[in-house]
Amino acid sequence: MTSSAGLHVLASATTASAIALVVYRLAPPPKKLSSRVRPYLAPSLSLATTVDRGMFGQVFGPILTHAAELVGRTIDRAGNEMTLMRLRQANWHPDHDEREMVMAFRLAQLRAVAVGAGLGLLAGVVLGLTPTMRVVLVVLGLMVGATRLKGAVETAIQARRDVMRIEIYTVNQLLAMRVRAGGGVVHAVQAIVDRGRGEVITELAQALRLQRAGWRAAEAFRRIAEMTPEPYCSRTYRLLASAEERGTDLASGLLALSEDVRETRRESMKRSATKRRAAMLVPTIAILAPVLILFVAAPLPYLITGWQ
Numbered sequence: 001m002t003s004s005a006g007l008h009v010l011a012s013a014t015t016a017s018a019i020a021l022v023v024y025r026l027a028p029p030p031k032k033l034s035s036r037v038r039p040y041l042a043p044s045l046s047l048a049t050t051v052d053r054g055m056f057g058q059v060f061g062p063i064l065t066h067a068a069e070l071v072g073r074t075i076d077r078a079g080n081e082m083t084l085m086r087l088r089q090a091n092w093h094p095d096h097d098e099r100e101m102v103m104a105f106r107l108a109q110l111r112a113v114a115v116g117a118g119l120g121l122l123a124g125v126v127l128g129l130t131p132t133m134r135v136v137l138v139v140l141g142l143m144v145g146a147t148r149l150k151g152a153v154e155t156a157i158q159a160r161r162d163v164m165r166i167e168i169y170t171v172n173q174l175l176a177m178r179v180r181a182g183g184g185v186v187h188a189v190q191a192i193v194d195r196g197r198g199e200v201i202t203e204l205a206q207a208l209r210l211q212r213a214g215w216r217a218a219e220a221f222r223r224i225a226e227m228t229p230e231p232y233c234s235r236t237y238r239l240l241a242s243a244e245e246r247g248t249d250l251a252s253g254l255l256a257l258s259e260d261v262r263e264t265r266r267e268s269m270k271r272s273a274t275k276r277r278a279a280m281l282v283p284t285i286a287i288l289a290p291v292l293i294l295f296v297a298a299p300l301p302y303l304i305t306g307w308q
Contacts, residue, residue: 239253
């Protein structure tokens with residue numbers, strides 16, 4: 001009876017969680033105004049700025065921050081620099097500065113680990129399992145919580161890379177037209193940024209902001225070339241930096257890069273189509289092959305032994 005009641009409670013909790021997730025996806029809460037005005041009101045770069053400033057934040061903020069740092073160092077052996085690089089490539093927390101960006105991700109990791117462990121413990125208690133099985137469920141919850149955000153970051157990077165590979169072909173073509181029409185590299189990039197939008201345009205706009213902040217244009221382009229997740233975008237940015245420094249034939253190089261991108265996308269689409277055709281054959285083979293084998297093997301006992 002206890003096990004049946006526990007299963008009912010677990011099913012009810014799962015259903016309620018699924019309904020809440022659907023409602024959250026369909027009608028997400030409005031974005032807080034504090035994230036928009038924080039760069040103008042809070043110049044401090046303290047790691048605790050991502051924690052609530054109220055009484056709860058003042059009391060438990062340092063504890064949560066320290067715990068998040070410990071969990072982050074345990075999960076991500078590469079360190080904060082690599083984490084910051086991956087977050088930039090995934091375009092997560094773009095409104096935060098570098099330290100706040102990393103700390104926001106660390107707090108999210110801590111929350112995911114705590115939720116995973118809590119759900120594992122709750123499932124063990126509700127199902128009435130032994131202490132050993134409860135520990136196993138807690139460990140599984142910790143592993144799921146620790147890897148969930150890392151997987152989400154990698155998925156976001158791959159999705160952004162796919163979008164940028166589509167955009168860079170058009171951006172290269174437009175830049176080549178601007179250069180052929182006259183003007184320097186910065187002027188051509190500025191014209192594209194003023195009239196376009198997208199992931200590649202966002203990175204080019206960042207290079208222009210660095211250039212206006214005092215960086216040399218070539219250094220700004222090399223900077224975003226190091227930060228971008230898409231190799232073809234990195235090649236374009238390095239070509240822009242080289243053209244700004246040495247005055248190379250930029251238009252021809254951009255057109256050549258565009259052709260390389262188009263050929264790569266064509267080959268990628270061919271491979272994807274081949275994989276999908278092979279995947280379509282799997283259900284057919286899995287369903288029809290056993291039936292065909294049964295029809296072929298059914299008369300074998302009679303043919304071999306004469307048994308009817």
